[in-house]
Amino acid sequence: xxxxxxxxxxxxHLFAPLDxxxxxxxxxxxxxxxxxxxxxxxxxxxxMAEFFAERxxxxxxxxxxxxxxxxxxxxxxxxxxxxxEVATHRIVTDxxxxxxxxxxxxxxxxxxxxLAGTPDCVAPSAIKSRIGAYVPNELDAxxxxxxxxxxxRCATLAQAAGYDGVEIIGSAGYLISTFLVEKTxxxxxxxxxxxxNRMRFAVEIVRRTRAAVGPNFIVVxxxxxxxxxxxxxxWDEVVSxxxxxxxxxxxxxxxxxxxxxxxxxxxxxxxxxxAFAGVTGRLRKExxxxxxxxxxxxxxxxxxxVLAAGDADLVxxxxxxxxxxxxxxxxxEGREDEINTCIACNQACLDHTFTGRxxxxxxxxxxxxxxxxxxxxxxxxxxxxxxxxxxxGLAYATTAAQRGHEVTLFDAADEIGGQFNLAKxxxxxxxxxxxxxxxxxxxDVYGITLKLGTRVDAASLKAGGFDEVVVATGIAxxxxxxDGIDHPKAVSYVDVIMGRxxxxxxxxxxxxxxxxxxxxxxxxxxxVSAALDIDVxxxxxxxxxxxxxxxxxxxxxxxxxxxxxxxxxxxxxxxxPGKGLGKTTGWTHRLTLQRRGVQMMGGVEYVRIDDxxxxxxxxxxxxxxxxxxxxxxxxxxxARDLYDALVAQGVNATLIGGAFEASELDAKRAINQxxxxxxxx
Ligand code: FAD
Ligand code: NAP
Ligand code: SF4
Numbered sequence: 001x002x003x004x005x006x007x008x009x010x011x012x013h014l015f016a017p018l019d020x021x022x023x024x025x026x027x028x029x030x031x032x033x034x035x036x037x038x039x040x041x042x043x044x045x046x047x048m049a050e051f052f053a054e055r056x057x058x059x060x061x062x063x064x065x066x067x068x069x070x071x072x073x074x075x076x077x078x079x080x081x082x083x084x085e086v087a088t089h090r091i092v093t094d095x096x097x098x099x100x101x102x103x104x105x106x107x108x109x110x111x112x113x114x115l116a117g118t119p120d121c122v123a124p125s126a127i128k129s130r131i132g133a134y135v136p137n138e139l140d141a142x143x144x145x146x147x148x149x150x151x152x153r154c155a156t157l158a159q160a161a162g163y164d165g166v167e168i169i170g171s172a173g174y175l176i177s178t179f180l181v182e183k184t185x186x187x188x189x190x191x192x193x194x195x196x197n198r199m200r201f202a203v204e205i206v207r208r209t210r211a212a213v214g215p216n217f218i219v220v221x222x223x224x225x226x227x228x229x230x231x232x233x234x235w236d237e238v239v240s241x242x243x244x245x246x247x248x249x250x251x252x253x254x255x256x257x258x259x260x261x262x263x264x265x266x267x268x269x270x271x272x273x274x275a276f277a278g279v280t281g282r283l284r285k286e287x288x289x290x291x292x293x294x295x296x297x298x299x300x301x302x303x304x305x306v307l308a309a310g311d312a313d314l315v316x317x318x319x320x321x322x323x324x325x326x327x328x329x330x331x332x333e334g335r336e337d338e339i340n341t342c343i344a345c346n347q348a349c350l351d352h353t354f355t356g357r358x359x360x361x362x363x364x365x366x367x368x369x370x371x372x373x374x375x376x377x378x379x380x381x382x383x384x385x386x387x388x389x390x391x392x393g394l395a396y397a398t399t400a401a402q403r404g405h406e407v408t409l410f411d412a413a414d415e416i417g418g419q420f421n422l423a424k425x426x427x428x429x430x431x432x433x434x435x436x437x438x439x440x441x442x443x444d445v446y447g448i449t450l451k452l453g454t455r456v457d458a459a460s461l462k463a464g465g466f467d468e469v470v471v472a473t474g475i476a477x478x479x480x481x482x483d484g485i486d487h488p489k490a491v492s493y494v495d496v497i498m499g500r501x502x503x504x505x506x507x508x509x510x511x512x513x514x515x516x517x518x519x520x521x522x523x524x525x526x527x528v529s530a531a532l533d534i535d536v537x538x539x540x541x542x543x544x545x546x547x548x549x550x551x552x553x554x555x556x557x558x559x560x561x562x563x564x565x566x567x568x569x570x571x572x573x574x575x576x577p578g579k580g581l582g583k584t585t586g587w588t589h590r591l592t593l594q595r596r597g598v599q600m601m602g603g604v605e606y607v608r609i610d611d612x613x614x615x616x617x618x619x620x621x622x623x624x625x626x627x628x629x630x631x632x633x634x635x636x637x638x639a640r641d642l643y644d645a646l647v648a649q650g651v652n653a654t655l656i657g658g659a660f661e662a663s664e665l666d667a668k669r670a671i672n673q674x675x676x677x678x679x680x681x
Contacts, residue, residue, distance in 0.1 A: 003334035011300055011331060013307035018061075018290060018314065020251055022216040023164065025314070026102045028307055029328055030062035031055050032254075032294055032318030033108040033167060034349065036359040036368050039066050039078035045091030050370040052092060055321050056099035059328030062314075063096060063103060064167050064220070067110025070154035071147065073120045074111035074175070080154050086161045093162030104164035106218055109154050111147065113175030114184070115260065122147070123178050124185040124192060124201075130261040131173075144191050147175065148204050155209045155219075165218020168205060170245075171256035176202045177224050180241070183231045195237055203244045210249030218252065220292070221245045225255035225279050228262035228543065232551025239286045246289050254292035254316065255280040257552075264541045264553065265588045267319070269344035270428035270531045271296045274306050278534075278545060279552075281311030292316050298323075298342045298431075300331040319349055322361040322368070337441045340364055341434035347668045350584040363435055365395075365672040375679055378403040382467040384681065385410065387456055387642060390418020392657025392670035393472030394439040399678035401446035408466070409448050412455035416440060418474050419658075420667065422497045426518045427529035458645035468681070469651055471643040472674070475636035475658035475665070480510070484609030485632075493519050493633045504628020506566045508614045510606060511633035512577030514666070517589045519633055520569050524596040526561040536561075540592070562596040568625055569593070570616070574603040636662040 008015050018025040038047045052063055068089075069075040079085065089107065096105040114123040114136040122143065123136035139147065155166045170176035178184035179201040185192045191201055206221055213219065223242055227233055233241070242253055257276045258266040265271055273296045280293035290313035297303050303315040320327055323342040330338050340363050348360040348367075361367035366375070381404050386397040389411035401407040415421060417436045424432040443450050461469050477492050479485055493515055495501035503523050509516050530537040538545055542558040549555070571577045577600045578590045593600070605617040614625040638659050646653040656677060657670040 004332055006334055007332045011304045014300060014304045014315075015332070020218065020290070023104070023218065025061040025104060027059075027061040027328065028314050029060055029303060030064060030292065030314055030316050031060045031321040032316035033064040033066055033169070034318050034322070034359065035066040035077065035353055037353065037357065038359075038368055039068065041358075044078065045088040047368075047371055048092045049095030051368055052105065053095040053099040054325045054370050056096045056103040056105075057329070058321070058324075058326040059332055060103065060317075060321065062106060062164075064106045064108050064316075065092070067108045067112075067169060068154070068158075070109050070111055070150040073116060073118060073122050074113075074150070075116045076118060080107070080157050080161070081150070083157070083160075086157055089158065089161035089163070097162070104218060106165040106167050106220060107158040107161075107163045108167040108169055109151055109158070110169050111151070111175040113173075113178050115173055123175065124187050127184050127186070129173055129184075141189060141191075144201065148201070148208060151205045152208045152212045156212050159213050159217055165220060165251065166209070166213075167220035167222055167254065168209065169222045169256075170202045171222050171224035171259075173259035173261055176205065177227075177259065180224070180237075181227065181229075181232055195240070199237075199241050199244060202241065203248045206245050206250050207248040219250050220252045220254050221250040222254045222256045224257075224259070225283055226257045226276065226543075226548070226552035228258040228264040228266065228553055229551040230553060230555050232259070232553075234550045235548040238283065242283055242287050246287055250289060252290045252292060252314070253283075253287060255283060255294065257295055263587070263591065264543060265585070267295055267344060267350075268346060268585045268588055269431050270537070270588065271344065272531055272534045272537050273298065273302050275534050275537060277306045277309070277311040279548075281309065284310070284312065290314060294318070296344060298344065299339065300327070300336060319344070319361070322349055322359070323363050337437065338445065340438045341431065343431035343435055345582075346584045347582055347666065351582045354583050360672075362668040362671060363438070365675045373676065373679060375399060375402055378405055378681065381405055382681070383465070384408070384468045384470060385456075385461055385464060385466040386470045386472060387461070388418065388472035388474055388657070388659065389413075389416040389450070389452075390472060390474050390657060390670070391420060391435075391667040392474075392659075392674040393418070393470070395671040395674035396470050396472060396656055396678045397448055398439060398442040398446055399675050400681050401448045403678070403681070405681060407446075407448045408451060408464075409443065410451045410454045410456045412453070414453050416443070416450070416452070422494065423518070425497050426522055427525045428521065428531045429518070430529060430531055456642070458642060458649050458651065461646060462649050462651050469646060469653040470677075471640075471646065471653050471655050471659050472657045473639045473642050473659045475662045476639045477632065478634045478637050479632065480606065480634045482606045482608060487609045487611075489613070489628065490609050490630045490632060493631055496631050497522060502629075503565070503631070505564075506613075506627040507568070507629045507631060508625045508627045509567065509569045509631045509633055510614070511635060512569045512571040512600065513633065513635060514581060516569055516571075516633035517578065517581060517593070519631055520567055520593050520598050521589065523565055523631075524562050524567055524593065524598060526563045558595065560592060560595040566597070568599040568601060568627070570601050570604045570606075572604055572606070576600060577602055636665070638662040
């Protein structure tokens with residue numbers, strides 16, 4: 001009880017209820033809409049029900065579902081278009097209300113318009129999106145009316161399914177937003193041309209929806225507060241749309257930032273926390289109904305600060321609820337240090353969504369697998385040794401200990417984290433520290449015996465009499481077998497990141513995987529990390545928060561500060577480096593480095609390193625890179641010496657993480673594999 005009182009004092013705005021007149025939200029945090037893929041599986045109702053119910057039990061005030069299409073042409077995913085489809089949704093709403101009757105569940109109505117990914121997709125004008133698969137079919141006047149009716153029907157079906165409200169998405173390049181913006185709406189009838197005409201579609205949908213659902217139903221409208229697009233909405237248009245939507249009967253306006261086709265990162269890990277909340281704050285001053293802000297609000301103190309500053313009435317935390325379903329509950333109980341923080345990597349959520357895979361979470365593999373990956377008490381407690389406190393060893397140790405096993409965790413280093421201690425030093429990856437803080441706390445919570453600075457060998461493990469030994473010893477960086485690899489110019493990425501190796505003015509990076517890119521970022525970086533400073537971030541991405549030009553962007557090539565080093569990033573395979581980076585974040589890394597003047601070369605054969613630099617063959621022609629330093633980022637090999645020795649001594653050992661398979665290893669795979677094995681231990 002004391003902890004709760006403290007939390008209410010520490011987070012007075014966050015835990016203040018919000019009165020909507022006809023209903024109340026119990027606090028100011030909602031789980032924002034995410035398409036998880038659960039909507040599209042065979043037992044969608046049951047899977048979504050458990051996913052959302054777990055979040056409802058976790059203390060959030062309101063949940064917004066993933067986007068549900070109001071018509072077949074509105075998207076390839078789930079639809080709500082007729083009475084027969086109501087039953088699936090009823091499973092979801094019943095489960096959420098049973099979990100906590102005070103939690104509101106709101107269904108997002110999403111018509112993807114030109115981004116629907118079907119040949120019969122529709123839009124106000126037949127203009128293909130830069131990222132769309134098809135040229136959309138232009139709606140005629142009757143078609144426009146039909147689409148409005150589809151939204152209204154969908155909302156009434158949602159009401160029949162037991163939802164507390166609907167969210168109508170009017171942003172991101174989806175159908176409604178393409179009516180608003182001139183470059184995608186070139187109509188000459190009452191739905192195009194003047195601003196009044198362009199916003200008519202959005203306003204009519206809200207007005208007719210409100211008329212159909214009555215006064216006691218939440219209607220959220222998601223407005224594009226900054227399109228991040230040249231030719232996007234001007235600020236006065238955003239304000240006038242907000243006012244019209246309010247007058248049309250919306251209960252809440254949710255601010256959204258960015259069309260999907262825009263070239264500005266808005267949620268990736270290099271975006272500062274709460275970077276866009278100020279824009280919501282400005283709009284809030286113009287409107288009378290509550291406003292939601294979002295984007296990179298991943299911890300309760302950030303949410304409280306946004307609310308306290310008056311920038312919003314409600315804070316949307318979407319991915320943070322994948323990372324930790326109990327985020328609000330832990331906050332209320334004074335256990336913030338136990339929150340598994342979203343590090344904004346996008347690796348298991350958006351990268352999956354945009355490649356047609358089920359969403360999950362790098363730091364929480366249970367996300368969207370609630371019905372299958374269950375952490376249950378072990379039938380018998382075992383003594384388990386886990387060697388290596390990198391992501392794999394940490395995930396295994398904490399999950400096994402949570403199940404009641406007696407776990408001892410060894411690491412040769414003086415701190416837990418393994419390679420995450422390198423990752424956290426890369427500008428833009430500051431959030432990785434949170435994962436280490438979380439695991440460090442879990443080690444205490446689950447009573448794990450932690451032995452740092454302890455390089456264990458097979459003999460000591462055998463003597464320890466453990467029931468099981470789990471080997472999570474990670475990797476060893478690969479040293480390619482080329483002439484001059486021992487030359488003083490050749491240095492390992494580990495030594496560069498740790499600041500142990502001097503780096504010259506002219507640099508070649510051998511290997512252009514994730515680590516090659518991170519090293520390029522590190523050595524070309526200058527000044528404060530954009531992730532930690534909103535002004536630097538805005539400058540690097542051409543955003544003008546102060547003057548809010550049309551679309552919010554300056555339209556001139558952004559200035560990205562650089563260390564001034566001449567850097568060439570190389571790979572052996574042909575083509576442009578960076579193709580293997582994350583689907584939703586790779587482009588940001590490529591663009592940043594290009595803006596810093598980093599040269600990228602594919603199809604390179606390494607010949608030798610000597611006093612002259614790095615000798616290569618490109619298309620069979622000798623090319624000398626006259627560099628001072630060659631940083632080797634050529635992948636990794638599994639570190640299995642300990643495992644081999646254990647096997648030789650007849651000790652039963654299990655390999656996980658990089659030690660199991662170094663190729664294409666990332667923390668997502670390491671944590672997922674470790675968790676899956678630990679739930680079965
Ligand atoms: P490791 O992290 O390598 O941990 C192994 C641990 O075992 C180490 O702490 C080591 O000290 C210990 N150890 C080894 N032998 C012994 C012994 N005999 N006794 C005791 N202890 C021992 N992945 C992502 O998913 N996303 C990213 O954005 C990302 N960025 C990265 C950036 C950089 C710069 C680097 C270097 C890596 C990055 N990675 C990223 C990769 C990610 O960190 C690895 O995939 C992950 O750390 C592998 O986990 P692991 O537990 O298998 O091994
Ligand atoms: P990687 O992505 O596998 O890249 C290794 C690079 O080395 C490639 O460019 C590869 O391309 C080159 N290479 C491989 N063998 C070589 C050899 N014998 N000689 C010379 N070059 C060789 O591995 P990584 O960059 O070391 O990263 C390790 C893991 O960490 C990756 O799996 C990655 O997913 C993860 N990580 C992720 C991120 C992220 O932001 N998501 C960031 C950092 C790391 P060529 O063979 O074409 O030269
Ligand atoms: Fe956050 Fe990464 Fe998990 Fe997505 S995968 S929810 S970005 S931590």
